[in-house]
Amino acid sequence: MTPKEIIVPESHNYIAAFLTLGCNLTCSYCINHFGSTGPGARLLSGPEWVTGLNRIVTREDLPITLQGGEPTIHKDCIYIINNLKPEINVDLLTNLQFDIDRFMGEVSPDRIKRDAPYASIRVSYHPEVMELKPLMENVLRLQNGGYSIGIWGVMHPSQSVEIEKAQKECIAAGIDFRQKEFLGECEGRMYGTFRYDGACDKKEKKSVQCMTTELIIGPEGGVYRCHSDLYEGRTPVGSILDPEFQIEEIYRPCDYFGHCNPCDVKIKTNRFQQFGHTSVEIKIP
Numbered sequence: 001m002t003p004k005e006i007i008v009p010e011s012h013n014y015i016a017a018f019l020t021l022g023c024n025l026t027c028s029y030c031i032n033h034f035g036s037t038g039p040g041a042r043l044l045s046g047p048e049w050v051t052g053l054n055r056i057v058t059r060e061d062l063p064i065t066l067q068g069g070e071p072t073i074h075k076d077c078i079y080i081i082n083n084l085k086p087e088i089n090v091d092l093l094t095n096l097q098f099d100i101d102r103f104m105g106e107v108s109p110d111r112i113k114r115d116a117p118y119a120s121i122r123v124s125y126h127p128e129v130m131e132l133k134p135l136m137e138n139v140l141r142l143q144n145g146g147y148s149i150g151i152w153g154v155m156h157p158s159q160s161v162e163i164e165k166a167q168k169e170c171i172a173a174g175i176d177f178r179q180k181e182f183l184g185e186c187e188g189r190m191y192g193t194f195r196y197d198g199a200c201d202k203k204e205k206k207s208v209q210c211m212t213t214e215l216i217i218g219p220e221g222g223v224y225r226c227h228s229d230l231y232e233g234r235t236p237v238g239s240i241l242d243p244e245f246q247i248e249e250i251y252r253p254c255d256y257f258g259h260c261n262p263c264d265v266k267i268k269t270n271r272f273q274q275f276g277h278t279s280v281e282i283k284i285p
């Protein structure tokens, strides 16, 4: 049976394919440690990812973002990038701890490039576990090779000084370096601006109705209501391997409000540059 196309609705702002939740680094503040789903769950193979993702019909300004964990530790990451249909734009979120020569030899710069106000390969810089100089050298190699690439530094309170310093150095070297807001708790204080009071404080579990504007696909092909569901290993609402799977723009009942992930309820700017958007809409009784 030929799997049905998955048409991404106009309302959707993000498509994430989490190739793995595993990583080759160990940042102390990693959001992948938020929940209980660790690496070790079944991973889709490269051909399975390609079959599932190639069903997606999306807009030019809405790429599929390959992320994780660290997506490049999936053994078929390059295969996936090279076998997605050309009309699908691809972005890559990575810590760049991979074989740059192999990547440049096998992936054309045009495969990960599009007209957008930010780079398609978005490198995360983690001063706690990474050296800046070699990272800059690798970014410049890719940049000079024609790849759309930039570095992002998370403004975690423990490393904001390092990030500011690195940003100055990178900009002076001609590298696009941006700061990313830290979301979550650090030393008893919650960082981030959230739309719904109590959504992330983990005090109680409330029953609500919730609707998402993101297509979140986990390492085993499951489609999740939100990042919290993915990281906590809750039952997905569908699978990209189910030939009948379609995105439904509906409110779903959820009994975990209070344990939402900051990514889902953070107030941000949407693709129309309107501030006040959140990835999920929640009806709280």
Ligand code: SF4
Binding pocket: 023, 024, 025, 026, 027, 029, 030, 031, 032, 068, 069, 070, 095, 124, 126
């Ligand atoms: S590089 Fe990213 S995914 Fe890996 S441990 Fe650090 S924060 Fe987590």
Ligand code: SF4
Binding pocket: 208, 210, 211, 225, 226, 227, 228, 229, 254, 255, 256, 257, 258, 259, 260, 261, 264, 280, 282
């Ligand atoms: S209420 Fe929170 S935990 Fe429940 S689906 Fe929505 S974002 Fe996820």
